[in-house]
Amino acid sequence: MNTAAEQHRPPAAAYAQAAETAGRAPSIHNTQPWHWQVHPDRLDLFADTSRALPGTDPDERMMLVSCGAALHHAQVALVAQGHTVETRTLPDPAQPHHLATLVISGDAPVTAEAVRLVQALQLRHTDRRPTVDTPVSPEQVDELRRIAGEYGVHLHRFTPEQVSELAVAVSRAEDAAAGEPVLRAETAAWTGPGRPAGAGVPPEFIPDKRPETDVGERDFTARGALPVGGGHDKSSTYVVLFGGEDDRDAWLRAGQALSAVWLHATGQGLAVLPYSQVIEIDGSRAMMRRILSNLGYAYIVLRLGVADPDHPLPGHTPRLPFDTTATVDPE
Numbered sequence: 533m534n535t536a537a538e539q540h541r542p543p544a545a546a547y548a549q550a551a552e553t554a555g556r557a558p559s560i561h562n563t564q565p566w567h568w569q570v571h572p573d574r575l576d577l578f579a580d581t582s583r584a585l586p587g588t589d590p591d592e593r594m595m596l597v598s599c600g601a602a603l604h605h606a607q608v609a610l611v612a613q614g615h616t617v618e619t620r621t622l623p624d625p626a627q628p629h630h631l632a633t634l635v636i637s638g639d640a641p642v643t644a645e646a647v648r649l650v651q652a653l654q655l656r657h658t659d660r661r662p663t664v665d666t667p668v669s670p671e672q673v674d675e676l677r678r679i680a681g682e683y684g685v686h687l688h689r690f691t692p693e694q695v696s697e698l699a700v701a702v703s704r705a706e707d708a709a710a711g712e713p714v715l716r717a718e719t720a721a722w723t724g725p726g727r728p729a730g731a732g733v734p735p736e737f738i739p740d741k742r743p744e745t746d747v748g749e750r751d752f753t754a755r756g757a758l759p760v761g762g763g764h765d766k767s768s769t770y771v772v773l774f775g776g777e778d779d780r781d782a783w784l785r786a787g788q789a790l791s792a793v794w795l796h797a798t799g800q801g802l803a804v805l806p807y808s809q810v811i812e813i814d815g816s817r818a819m820m821r822r823i824l825s826n827l828g829y830a831y832i833v834l835r836l837g838v839a840d841p842d843h844p845l846p847g848h849t850p851r852l853p854f855d856t857t858a859t860v861d862p863e
């Protein structure tokens with residue numbers, strides 16, 4: 533139940549809180565490529581191209597997926613404060629980096645589901661360690677598929693043969709990226725010692741050695757310090773989020789679906805690792821399309837597994853200060 537105090541709070545305070553909460557969203561290389569404008573009557577989401585990855589992500593796919601995840605986080609935060617929300621995505625064709633406008637349209641009782649999602653949002657993280665041997669159940673995958681479907685996004689679970697094809701596509705993407713000095717420099721800039729304060733991926737979150745996993749993990753080039761142990765994970769499940777369009781609207785929806793799926797998975801005790809390099813590189817993205825029998829465009833691949841309860845991760849990756857990622861209208 534939302535409290536009387538929350539109901540009578542000015543909407544600008546609710547928008548500001550939502551924008552702050554959305555800062556916990558996952559993003560490619562932890563670039564946090566979003567900027568919020570908090571107004572008394574609405575919350576606007578912009579892509580911040582000063583934190584884009586022009587070499588790695590020239591079409592801004594992963595920037596839009598990341599911003600879509602932040603958009604979903606903001607929606608979750610507003611609903612958990614007892615509001616109903618109307619969202620317009622890409623409201624102005626003349627401004628392609630204006631990604632969404634959110635408006636509080638009314639009040640509603642806070643459901644248990646809303647509370648679960650906002651709790652999951654505080655716990656969620658990327659897990660690059662091999663998972664334990666317990667498999668993810670078909671029912672859990674079905675539920676994630678249903679959740680992705682709410683955003684018009686499909687979720688396909690790779691068959692064992694397709695996992696082998698995925699491994700080849702990922703390894704080709706890795707080789708292509710390794711051979712491109714511009715891509716290596718960009719990755720190093722966000723994961724090496726010179727990464728910006730409050731952003732990027734610090735060494736504690738990068739494996740100390742290549743984990744033994746069916747589909748090779750991203751090589752961040754930077755030296756990692758996350759102990760991954762020696763086990764080979766045999767029970768991971770690989771899924772892909774995909775859809776019939778390959779444009780900005782679709783990538784933004786894919787990001788919302790990614791966030792919704794990830795928060796639910798977190799609540800279920802599942803570890804999630806995104807693989808986006810296979811989508812970033814043209815040749816391997818085409819391979820993904822063939823694996824999907826040309827039925828759609830792949831947006832992002834996820835490894836799902838049961839998280840190891842005995843080895844919690846070292847806290848959370850850093851975030852930029854609120855006033856870097858948001859501006860608030862003066863009262």
Ligand SMILES: Cc1cc2nc3c(=O)[nH]c(=O)nc-3n(C[C@H](O)[C@H](O)[C@H](O)COP(=O)(O)O)c2cc1C
Nearest residue numbers: 558559560561562597657658750806807808809849
């Ligand atoms: C669009 C997108 C693509 C990503 N791609 C990868 C990837 O290829 N490999 C990887 O290890 N992590 C990937 N990540 C995870 C980010 O590195 C991670 O979200 C970020 O460092 C923040 O950490 P957190 O998720 O633990 O909060 C991706 C995340 C997003 C949203």
